[in-house]
Amino acid sequence: MPRLESQTVLDVVTHIQRRLDPTLSYRFACRVGMCGSCAMTVNGKARWTCRTHVSVVAGDGKLEIAPLHNLPVVKDLVTDMAPFFDKWAKAKGQFTGPDTRKDEFAPVKPESRQRKLVDEAIECIGCGVCYASCDVVTWRPDYLGPAALNRAWTLVNDVRDIEQRDRLAAVAGDAGCHACHTQMSCTQRCPKFLDPAKSIAGLKRLTMSAALKGEL
């Protein structure tokens, strides 16, 4: 494998497929850290391969590339992301507003408290690195996982959404945010430097408050 300046792990995988083994399957799209499709396990850790420089992760010249953990493998480096995104839906990751397209825009003030709470969380690109890094997902396959809960946290703080009670019920309990052990691998590994563990902590507070009030 030729070593190039600023070579990324995705460059390596692409070189292998184009020059060495055309049967190699892998997934990528944007190559610039926006789409979230190229995540793989690189030397044992989940990473976005398009923005991971070989020089940073392969100090000793060795590079082991594998599919993401905690997801079924379709072929080679391609995992089936369906279980991952099914959990986004299960965590009620869909926005439901009260308005139709005929209504005026509902303004959300950028400086409002709830909008500021999710400044980070809304930047998630859905790459699955946090999900693949989470030991609780490994131990408890029905756990919703950090990405889905982070998505729910963004909507819980969306003042326009009208199905908040349903959402809190969707994310609470033993397979929801309360399964999180706050090990923070998600926060440690997130390539966008987001903090899903903080989002989950926020959900724990809100669901506990709802449970105490008998709203859950």
Next chain:
Amino acid sequence: MTTSASPRHAVTASPNLRLQVLLWAAHRISAVVLAICVFVHLAVIIYAVRGGLTAAEILGRTSGSIAWAVFYGLFVAAAAIHAPLGMRTVLSEHFNWRGRSLGIVTVLIGIGLAFFGWRAVYAVVGAGPA
């Protein structure tokens, strides 16, 4: 935050879900109580053991003491709540164990800890001053 349920997907309160969240809260709150109790317990040991200590000396101080009875009674209660809930999670995650049987085992562990713990508390504070 708005918490109005939509008419389309109206959710009725689920006792099971609510219980799961309240048990989670009990686990955390009992941990806080345990942290304080363990600290006091260790600090008193370190203080009291200076110059040697005998069982008779300990019993002399604890026997009939309402303060120690309350303190260790609370300590046992926190342990009897915290430990089984932690075990419940460990058993659930490592053996994929769910449902009623796990709940029963959790309660039995709690009752066992409370029984033996409070019996020990009674043993050191129950009898009047020597």
